[in-house]
Every structure is written in C-alpha cells, then in structure tokens.
C-alpha cells in the first residue's frame with residue numbers, strides 16, 4: 001500500500017507516460033534472445049513494407065508504426081506490446097513483477113493483437129490467436145534461460 005502511494009506521487013511529479021519509450025535496443029542487453037526472435041519477425045520491419053509515401057500516412061502508421069509520432073520509435077516494437085519501458089526496465093523493478101506492472105509493464109493479450117489484426121488488415125484468413133502467438137514466440141527461450149540461471 002505504501003509502495004503504491006510512493007509510485008503515485010512519483011508519477012504525478014514526472015508527468016508520467018510522456019515519451020516513456022526507450023526503443024527495442026534498450027531491452028536487448030538484458031533480453032538478447034527475445035530481441036533476436038523479435039528482430040526476425042514481421043513486426044520488426046512493419047514500417048519497411050510500406051512505400052515512402054505510405055510511411056507518412058497516419059492511417060498506415062496506426063498499425064505499422066504506431067508509436068513513431070508520439071515516441072519516435074518505429075515499427076511494432078517491444079514497447080508497443082509491453083508498454084513504454086522508462087520506469088520498469090531497471091533490474092530491481094523488472095525482478096518485482098507487481099511493481100513492474102504498476103509502472104507501466106503490460107501483459108499483451110489477444111485483445112491487444114486484435115487492435116491491429118482486425119478486419120481492416122489485409123489478411124486473407126481470420127486472425128487465429130493461438131497459431132499467431134506461436135509464430136512470434138520469444139518467451140520460451142527467455143524462460144528456459146531464466147530457469148537455468150536460477151539453479
């Protein structure tokens with residue numbers, strides 16, 4: 001309870017969540033395997049599939065590079081799904097699951113995917129959450145590494 005109060009005061013003081021993205025490279029140092037998997041995925045080049053003209057079109061940006069205008073971070077990145085990392089990405093916060101979530105870490109779910117993978121996206125098949133989730137797996141290797149280092 002006391003911690004919540006401190007966090008609340010902290011946010012009021014810094015004007016929380018304005019420009020709180022750090023970029024995918026900031027996650028890379030501590031999550032190299034997740035980074036590598038993301039880098040190989042379509043999300044890491046979602047902006048590049050657009051023509052230069054389309055890259056400036058806010059309609060296309062809204063799914064292909066949604067944080068570019070407000071956060072200066074292009075493509076669909078770690079923080080598009082997990083939330084801006086400025087306040088949660090120090091080691092002591094990251095190791096405290098509850099605190100990390102209090103200061104911005106999000107748990108992406110099916111609804112989050114569907115904010116982009118909806119009927120307006122040019123897919124021929126309807127979005128199948130389970131199989132699409134498998135296609136962006138960057139957690140199995142992270143969890144295995146964590147288990148190994150905890151032994």
Ligand code: HEC
Pocket residue numbers: 022023026027028029030031078079082084085086089090091094095096097100146
């Ligand atoms: C200074 C190192 C560091 C940085 C930078 C960092 N993390 Fe972490 N992260 C950790 C540690 C340590 C854990 C705790 C679990 C573990 O040991 O792997 C963790 C856990 C997580 C978890 C799982 C949290 C949970 O409770 O389920 C997610 C998701 C995550 N990080 C995402 C990110 C993202 C996205 C970024 C970049 C914005 C980032 N991290 C930056 C060290 C870091």
Ligand code: HEC
Pocket residue numbers: 042049050054057059060061062063064115116117118120121122123
């Ligand atoms: C509602 C979100 C959304 C909007 C808005 C959107 N897209 Fe997409 N787009 C997607 C998704 C999701 C995919 C991937 C679909 C799939 O393969 O399942 C995609 C795929 C594409 C692809 C195919 C990329 C490839 O690897 O083959 C192109 C090209 C594309 N979009 C162009 C555009 C353009 C141009 C605009 C703006 C006029 C736009 N999109 C607007 C969500 C969106």
Ligand code: HEC
Pocket residue numbers: 024027028031034035036038039043076077078079080081082108109133136138139142143
């Ligand atoms: C398209 C959305 C999306 C993007 C982009 C994304 N993630 Fe994730 N991430 C997820 C989802 C969803 C899960 C949880 C999957 C599950 O539990 O089934 C997850 C899980 C994780 C975990 C493991 C958490 C745990 O509980 O063990 C880490 C660490 C992580 N992501 C870090 C990153 C990093 C670092 C990046 C960028 C290099 C990134 N993610 C990009 C959606 C995303």
Ligand code: HEC
Pocket residue numbers: 042043045046047049062063064066076080081108109110112113114115116117123129132133135136
């Ligand atoms: C901010 C918008 C956005 C969100 C949120 C998002 N995606 Fe995507 N996703 C895209 C775009 C845009 C593409 C197409 C990029 C390309 O073709 O280069 C894409 C492509 C993909 C692809 C590769 C193409 C395909 O359909 O097989 C997979 C898999 C995928 N997304 C899974 C997910 C999952 C799972 C989630 C939720 C955890 C998610 N995405 C959340 C925008 C998004």
